[in-house]
Amino acid sequence: MAPKHSKTPRQQTGGKTAAASKTKATASATTTTVASPTSTAATTSATAAGEVAKKARRTSHRSIREATPVTMDDVTSLASKATKRADKSILVICGGLSHERDVSISSGHRVQGFLEEAGWTVHVHDMDGSLLPYLTDESTRPDLVWPLLHGANGEDGSIRDVLEMAELPYIGSRAKASRTAWSKPIAKNVVRMAGLHTPHSVTLPESMFRELGVEPVIDMLLGSLGLPLFIKPTMGGSAMGCTMVTEQSQLTQALINCFAYGDVALIEQAVTGTEVSVSILEFDGHPLVLPPLEIWTPSGTYDFEARSTPGPTEFYVPARLDAKTTQAVSDAALTAHRALGLRDISRTDFIVDAQGQPQFLESNVAPGMTDTSLLPQSAQAAGYNLPELYTALVQSVLNQKRTN
Numbered sequence: 001m002a003p004k005h006s007k008t009p010r011q012q013t014g015g016k017t018a019a020a021s022k023t024k025a026t027a028s029a030t031t032t033t034v035a036s037p038t039s040t041a042a043t044t045s046a047t048a049a050g051e052v053a054k055k056a057r058r059t060s061h062r063s064i065r066e067a068t069p070v071t072m073d074d075v076t077s078l079a080s081k082a083t084k085r086a087d088k089s090i091l092v093i094c095g096g097l098s099h100e101r102d103v104s105i106s107s108g109h110r111v112q113g114f115l116e117e118a119g120w121t122v123h124v125h126d127m128d129g130s131l132l133p134y135l136t137d138e139s140t141r142p143d144l145v146w147p148l149l150h151g152a153n154g155e156d157g158s159i160r161d162v163l164e165m166a167e168l169p170y171i172g173s174r175a176k177a178s179r180t181a182w183s184k185p186i187a188k189n190v191v192r193m194a195g196l197h198t199p200h201s202v203t204l205p206e207s208m209f210r211e212l213g214v215e216p217v218i219d220m221l222l223g224s225l226g227l228p229l230f231i232k233p234t235m236g237g238s239a240m241g242c243t244m245v246t247e248q249s250q251l252t253q254a255l256i257n258c259f260a261y262g263d264v265a266l267i268e269q270a271v272t273g274t275e276v277s278v279s280i281l282e283f284d285g286h287p288l289v290l291p292p293l294e295i296w297t298p299s300g301t302y303d304f305e306a307r308s309t310p311g312p313t314e315f316y317v318p319a320r321l322d323a324k325t326t327q328a329v330s331d332a333a334l335t336a337h338r339a340l341g342l343r344d345i346s347r348t349d350f351i352v353d354a355q356g357q358p359q360f361l362e363s364n365v366a367p368g369m370t371d372t373s374l375l376p377q378s379a380q381a382a383g384y385n386l387p388e389l390y391t392a393l394v395q396s397v398l399n400q401k402r403t404n
Contacts, residue, residue: 070281070288072383078283079388082395085119090394091135091142093159096127098151099240099261107369108148110376111390118387120394127153135166144398145170148366151236155366156182169402171393173365177341181363184234184266187340191360194339196332198360199351200225201268203234206259218251221267228270231255233262244270273353276319278333279367279375280346281389283396287337289330290378294319315374317381325356332358344397347375 092115094108095101112122123142125131127149134140145168147159157175164175173181181187185203192198202225209217221229231254232242241261243254258265279290294316318326333348340346340363347367350358367375379389 068286070283070286074283074286075288075384075389075392078392078395079118082118082391082398085391086121088120088144088394088398089142090115090120090122091145092122092124092148093127093131093145093154094124094148096149096151096153098149098153099236100150100154103368103370104148104150104154106371107150107373110369110371111146111148114387114390115394118391120391127159132162132166135163135168142168144168144394146394147172148369150366150368155364156235164404167403169397169400169404171344171397173340173342173344173346174404177343178365181340181342181346181365182235184232184362187336187363188360191336191339191363194335196335196339196360197357199230199269199271201266203264203266205264206255207263209255214252214255218248221251222248225267225269229254230268230270231258232266232268233258234264234266236261271351271353271359273351273359274319274321276321276329276350276352276358277374277378278330278348278350279378280333280337280342280348281393282344283392284399287334289334290375291318291382292321292326292329292333293317293374293378293381294321295374313372315377317378319352321352322356325352325358328356329358332360336360336363344393345375 092108092112094104096104098104108124112124115122125134135142135145145163147154147163147170149155149159153159155178157178160170160172160175160178163170172178180190185201188198188201202221204217227246227248229245229251230242231245231251233240241258243250243257245251245254255265275295276292277295278292281288281290296314296316298312319329321329329350329352332350333346336342336348337346342363342365345367346363346365348363349361351361352358367373369376376386379386
């Protein structure tokens with residue numbers, strides 16, 4: 001699909017359209033779409049974040065520059081060495097009972113299809129009562145697990161704890177790192193310590209509004225943060241419960257929407273600019289930073305419907321940024337990946353503001369892999385064959401003989 005150069009994108013998951021300052025978008029930009037296809041937890045995450053934050057302070061741009069990047073030839077070579085694929089049993093776990101169940105199922109079946117195309121033996125299993133017997137029975141126990149659960153239990157580290165107890169190797173970040181990234185306020189604090197910029201925000205539970213009164217708290221929010229604001233659950237994805245607030249009258253309903261998906265709200269100063277997403281894969285410990293992907297929607301809102309349904313949303317790969325800014329956002333994504341202790345695969349979302357500064361929004365440990373998801377689009381736009389790319393990732397993890 002040929003790129004359309006009409007408007008500059010807007011705020012993450014429902015932001016306001018930025019000023020249209022890029023009237024001459026780069027002609028080489030391309031767009032792609034993939035072929036069809038609790039409080040206790042927060043306390044635990046905070047403890048893990050303290051450990052991660054110590055490592056974050058040691059993260060530097062110098063170490064990023066010195067990292068040996070993965071090339072397309074490296075991916076092809078690694079994939080070509082994957083032998084006896086049909087003899088290896090790969091289990092994709094998807095579904096579950098979160099609000100993102102349908103997206104997870106779509107992701108799981110897309111990955112299954114690409115891996116089977118590459119010759120692997122792949123099974124898909126829902127997150128249900130028959131999963132543990134399946135994982136532990138010698139007749140069904142897989143050689144490798146790819147957890148593609150979105151939302152709670154999938155991205156909060158829970159399923160990874162289960163896999164570690166079962167001593168099964170899996171693709172993706174460890175449980176503790178997943179919990180740190182899953183909590184948006186904690187992740188923001190960790191990456192800020194690593195030197196990244198992130199919008200100023202406050203975190204308030206629903207009980208705070210009940211006990212102190214809605215209007216007094218809203219008045220304080222407006223006095224401290226001003227407008228516009230972006231309100232979202234502290235945990236969750238796919239833009240569920242997220243609202244851009246440009247007028248005071250919208251605040252109460254925005255909070256109601258947020259608390260329908262979680263009992264704690266992240267209330268963030270809205271940053272206008274170019275929305276960019278950067279995906280990272282690791283092969284034998286070396287990073288492959290895919291081209292930054294820019295997102296634009298006619299409505300100015302990249303909401304759940306736009307994320308899960310093919311339509312008028314436009315994707316530009318590479319993002320319409322100058323070379324310096326492109327490098328800065330790529331470096332920022334790698335900084336976040338390392339500061340949060342992530343592994344194998346991640347996707348980090350930013351707003352590039354008017355000064356060209358990447359503003360960190362969140363990192364995802366189980367990025368969507370559907371036909372409208374961002375990671376597959378970036379990979380295909382960069383020239384990667386998805387069956388080969390996923391094969392290289394599987395082979396990399398198998399080569400490591402992980403005990404997790």
